[in-house]
Amino acid sequence: MKSHLQTQNYLGKWPKIACTHLIIALTLTGSAAFAEDSPKESTKALKVMSSRKNITGTVKDAQGKPLPGVVVKIKGTNTATSTDTQGVFRLNLPVGNETLVISYLGYKTQEIAVNGQSQIQVQLLESSSDLTEVVVVGYGTQERKHLTGSIATIDVKAIEDIPVGSLTAALRGQIPGVGISGGYARPGDNAVLTVRNPTFAVKDGGRTEPLYIIDDIFRTSDDFNTLDASEVENISILKDAAAAIYGIQGSNGVVVVRTKRGKAGAPRINYGVSVGAADATMLPKVMTGIEQATYLNDITRASKNYVADGNSGYLADAAWYSPDELEYFKNNSTDWLKKAWQTAYTVRHTLNVSGGSERATYFAGASYIDQSSNFDGINTKKWTFRASSDVKLNKGLTLGFSLSGDLSKNERFWFKQGSESADNDVRSLIGTPQFTPYYVNGLPVLLTTGNTGTIDGTHFFEVQRLNNFTDTRSNGLNVQATLNYEVPFIKGLKAGLNYSKNLDNTFGKQFGTRYNVYQFSMLGDKKHIYGGDVIKTVSITNGDKVRISPSYRDSYQLNGTLNYARKFGKHEISVLGVYEQVESESDLVNASREGVLLGGLPNQQYATGTNLSDETQTEFGRLAWAARVNYSYADKYLAEFSYRGDASVYFAPGNRWGYFPSLSLGWVISEEPFFKNNVKVVDYLKFRASVGLLGIDNTKNFQYNRNFSLSTGKGAVFGGNSDRPLSINPNIALANSNAKWDDDTKYNIGIDAQFLKSRLSFTADGFLDHRYNQLTTLSSSVSLLIGAAIPTENFGIANNFGYELSLAWKDKIGKNWGYNVNTFLSWSDNKLIRLDQPVGNIGTFLDNAGLSSDRGILGYKSLGIFKTQAEVDDFLAKNPNYKAFGEVPKPGMIKYQDIRGPKDANGNFTAPDGVITENVDYEYLTPKSSNHYGLGFNFGGNYKTISLSVVMGLSWGGQSTIESAAVKRGTATSNRPDFWADHWTPENTDARYPNPYYNNNYDRTTDFWFVNSFTFRMTNFNISYGLPEQWATKAGLKSAKVFIVGTNPINFYNPYGYKDNTSAFDVYPQLRTFSLGLNIGL
Structure with a gap:
């Protein structure tokens, strides 16, 4: 499996060897640092130590309360500590006359001259401004006042108490332009995060999830959701060209996470x-029960005995359920x-x-969450742990090490009858009629005499009793080592190495049995009340197998960085260079055995039937380099330029490299003298703009290679292998050596403003994402006669655009009261410029080119319900040709508007013909279907x-509809929502809903x-x-x-x-x- 990656010129063995030597070097460096010094060196060290001065201080707020976690830094150096829970800090100063910079989020930064003092008291004053907040960006941090891109941050303290199993779910409602769906229903389900609703002109909708970076390492959405908020220091979301530093993976936005580290x-x-x-x-x-029985009676009457010649009403003896059965259902x-x-x-x-201490810090944390299910017998559990340490080995040389991991267990019942859906538990329970008992005299009831392999035949309580389950157990382990060095002979230059190894293992098991249900002779005049004698025993197959799915994923990442940051008077500059390499491999096995002997023994050795298995292996590699330059003049004129080169083994050798530049500018107009001296109400005003090219390798692996499949039981027979001849079948899918990454040019303009002593803040962003060269399958344009699967091609073009506005107010009333209000509004839409679509749609109202992917709901316009036969007769007199989907109108049917006639010989729709025809008389009924x-x-x-x-x-701007599953006609074994109780009958002509019999109509x-x-x-x-x-x-x-x-x-x-x-x-x-x-x- 490794051979493919190892043949690549730039993804060979040497990085793995280099990583091995790196770890050895770190170990030796650490050993050397702690080794015993020579007498001469010890004397020199003692002299230096004796000249240093210890200082202790306490930091409190305006009310005299200690402030924990305040950063205390020696100005002009990287030496820093933080206050403990009592607000106390301790530092060892080289001279004793240094200046300390004391900063804390939400408070004004202070500089204190030590002047030989050994103890100091500091009082910090609150600040409504967040301009000095340190924001995590790609491969580093920046102060908020220097940001030129659209970057949102999360207040982790606001979410740390929320008891959800998915970290994404805790972010809902916290950030404009970030959509969160799911995470608040079935325990164990993760929420899904999207940034600015990405749009793709491709067949499958494209991959919309953002890139996740945890401690500068590429991770997955599962890794992010596994994190507990208690171990997270901060979260940033890069929404525009700020993500270009991640190149080929940054197109859908980037979620950047820093976990907690120790503080002195x-x-x-x-x-x-x-x-x-x-x-x-x-x-x-x-x-x-009585509502459904009445509903079914009305369906039966309409199907057989409705008199349409003017005599209203049904024949009573056509009812499916007799009066005594209806009476029974009222109370049962x-x-x-x-x-x-x-x-x-x-x-x-x-x-x-x-x-x-100043020399070494540590952090260790663990979390445990246990979520039981709303169905007895299953639950979800998750454990996480994290330990890290940072050690100063020598002057300017720091070694960091972290070890983190997680364990999780997610149990659900396994319902194999019908589709294998996680929601079959709910569907089986709401679908079973309320007049149908699950047990009679302690025996499980046969729920349907039709196909027992459907959801209608699923006996929830027997599946629950026999513990037919699907169980997923996962564990992950991450080891990360960093080495950072402040180069002594070039002030402001730092070098860093970051190596991470990640191992993920998952073991899935599904266990399904057979179980017996019983058919009874039934009671009641029409034999619809469950009871009587057992007349038949039926064996139900709920999978009847044990299936296991072990998998693993092994990956590593190596980063090398150079970072230069200096301030020269009013000029401030920083330069970043990054080398990055990633490789991963994974393996998934599916093995099942049928014929389970005994319930409660979920092991393949207790099954006697057929063994089936398959295996899937994948491998991947990426190589990249990146550079970024930031410049600030007097905190007034800001600029950032980045450039990244990415190589992906997904593509053919000639198309592997992609290059992704970005540029952003900022102008803090409030720092201009003409503004500062004349506009007193505005404390801060910044204009910013950015543009960047990003990408995404949104394709399957190695599509540039010709594919083959192996099969047995076919082909020529040689020797004694007559029972399993082997054949090789070419052209499962056509190869495409020209495929490359999707491109995305992002544009963003923004304003950041603060007013009234920074109590009021305002931010506005407008964005345009021009996505082109999108990989899609042109299945509508290629003949099926080619005899092979169609490869993806760089074809689709789509624009995504929108705006985000936020307004916040924060203030205090006296010493003890404080309050804050934060509102934000977002809107987004898109336009499909080029896409693959059926030839017959081009030039018609169905042509989506140049329009939004959300054009509203395509359907038929209704004009109400025909209430009486007289109304039907009057309508037919005016519209004698009227039929709806092949049926003449009847009372209780929905009346539809005739939009157009069928196509003529030239392929053009004709004028309305009085007939409602499927796929002819439909139109877009609303401007939008989703809330924008x-x-x-x-x-x-x-x-x-x-x-x-x-x-x-809040959300609005779309159109919801009652879903198809709720509209479909119910049966004697499948219930429907309670609104159907108000359906049309001759006695209820003003009903809200149509006659349930005419399902072809409604x-x-x-x-x-x-x-x-x-x-x-x-x-x-x-x-x-x-x-x-x-x-x-x-x-x-x-x-x-x-x-x-x-x-x-x-x-x-x-x-x-x-x-x-x-x-x-x-x-x-x-x-x-x-x-x-x-x-x-x-």
């Missing part, structure tokens, strides 16, 4: 625990989802410790040690089923109380805080009466969680 000082221990209860925001509502109806549903509980523990506007509204406040924060979100995409798409809900709230310092001290603690957190607590607007408006009715419901927690510091 006494050991600081923090422990947190929370316990929460999770329940559905709204369980789907389906018809009760069970909501099976509610019956199986239970409150789930979440328990979360976090523990970390950090500290150290999003508004975040977050606010908080505090009184002394009591604080409150609330995150809310089971269409039509505006009849439209629902408002507006959403408004509270994402989370956090109420906390910090124990006063004197009380905590008496309890032997340095700090203590109790908090209550609610996630997804309130849905302010839901136009659906039968489900939550953020998900389909037949999937796992959205969850609402309330948690009580405690954080203590020791």
Whole structure:
């Protein structure tokens, strides 16, 4: 498997050998640093040490409260420490007359001259400005005031108490231009993050997830979601050309994470625990037993005995269910989802410790979260740990080492009947009629006499009882070593090496059995009440196999960096150079054995049937170099230029390298004398603009090679191998040696402003992403007669554009009260410039070229329901040719508008002909289908040690619709949402919904089923109380805080009466969680 990578000129063995030598060198360097010095060197060292001065200080706020984590740095050097939980710091100064720079986020930075003092007291004043905030960017950090790109940051403290198993879910509602979906329903499911809603003119929609960088190492979205907020220092999201430093992978934005490291000082221990209860925001509502039986009776009557000659009404004896059965169903109806549903509980523990000296610092942390399911018998668990240390080996030479890992277990029930979907548990329960019992006299009931291999025949409680499960256990281990050196003979120059090794293993197991269900003779006049004698035993196959799926992924990354940063008067410059190399390989095995003998023995040795297996191996490599130059003049004129070269083994040798430049400029007009001296209300105003070329290798591996397949049982027979002849089949897919990465030119203009002593802040961004050379399969343009799969080609072009606005206010009332409000508005859309589409669509209203990918909902325009036969007759008198989808109109049908006639000989649609024809009389019914506007509204406040924060979100601009699964006609074994109880009958002509029998008429995409798409809900709230310092001290603690957190607590607007408006009715419901927690510091 490795042979392919090792044959590449630039991805050979030497980097692995180099890494080995690097580790050896680090070890030897470390040993040498701690080895015993010679007498001469020791004497010299003692003289230097005796000349150094120790200083101790305390940092407090305006109210005299200690501030922990304040950075105290010797000006002009990289020597720094931080305050402990009591606000105390200690430093060893070379001379004793240095100047200390004391900084803390949210407070004004101070410079204190030591002047020989051994103890100092510092009081920091709060600042509403965040311009000195250090922001993590690609391969480094920058002060916010120097940023020229669109970079959003997360306040990690705002999310650290949220008890979710996916870190992405905790970010919902925190950042403009960042979409978060999922993460608040089934335990164990990760949320999905997108940046500025990327658009692709390709068949499969393209890969939309951003790039994830954790401690300067490429990681996956799973790695990011595995992180616990307690181990994260800060998170930045690069949304524009700022991501160009990552070249071929930065097109969809970049999420950059820095994990916590140790800080000098006494050991600081923090422990947190929370316990929460999770329940559905709204369980789907389906018809009760009597409602469904009446619904089915009306379907039966309409199908057989409706008299259309003017006599309204049905013949009573055509009913499927008899009166005695209907009476029984009134009092014997069970909501099976509610019956199986239970409150789930979440328990979360976090523990970390950090500290150290000026020479060595350390951090260690661990977390554990246990999320039970709302169905008894399954749960999700996750453990994480992280340990790191930074040691100054010598003057200017620092060695860093970290070890992190995770373990997770995710259990679900396995329903193999029908499609193998995770949501089959919910679908089987809401689909089973409420008049159907799961058990009669303790025996499981046969739910359908038709195909038992469908979801209608799935017996949830037997699958649960027999513990038919799918279980995924994962573990990951990451080892990272860094070596940083301040070059002594060139002031401001630093060199660094960063090596990371990552191992991921996953073991999946699925266990399904057979189980018996029983058919009964039935009771009631028409034999529809379950009971009587057992007349048949039916064996149900729920997979009847044990399947295992072990996999592993092994990867490493090597980075080398040079960084030069100096300030010359008003000129400030920094230069970065990066060398980077990544290689990975993975292997996945699927092995199954049928014929499970006994339930409760999920092992292949207890199965007797056929063994099946397959294996998939992949390998990958990328080589890159990058450079970046930043320049600032008087913090007024700003510029940044970056350039990156990437090589990917995905592409043929001639197309492997891609080059990605970017340029951004900034002008802080508020620093201009003409502005500063005349505009007093504006404290800060910066204009910025950026442009950059990025890419994405959005394709399968090695498509430039010709593909073959192997198969047995075919071809010529030689020798004694008559039972398994082997054949080689060429041209499974055509090769394309010209394929290369997708290109994306990003443009962004922005404004950052602060007013009224920085209490009011405003940010605006407008962006355009011009994506071209997008890899897509031109299946609509190539004949199927070629006899092979069509390769991807660089063809698609799409523009993505939008804007983001944010407005925030932060202020204090007196000494004890504070409050803040933050709102942000975002909008985005796109235009498909060139795409592959059916030839018949070109030039018609179906042609999408030059238009948005979201043109609204394509369907049929409705004109209401025919209420009576008289209304039908009157309509036909005026429209004698009217038919809808081949049927003459009847009372209870939906009436449709005739849009056009069929195509003529020239391929053009003709004038309306009075007939509603499928795929002819449809049109785009709304301007948009998805919500393109999003508004975040977050606010908080505090009184002394009591604080409150609330995150809310709104969206609008699209069109929702009742989903197809809810519209389809129900059966005696498949229930439907409760709105169908109000359906048309001769006795109920003003019903909201049509006659359920005429499904060919109503089971269409039509505006009849439209629902408002507006959403408004509270994402989370956090109420906390910090124990006063004197009380905590008496309890032997340095700090203590109790908090209550609610996630997804309130849905302010839901136009659906039968489900939550953020998900389909037949999937796992959205969850609402309330948690009580405690954080203590020791």
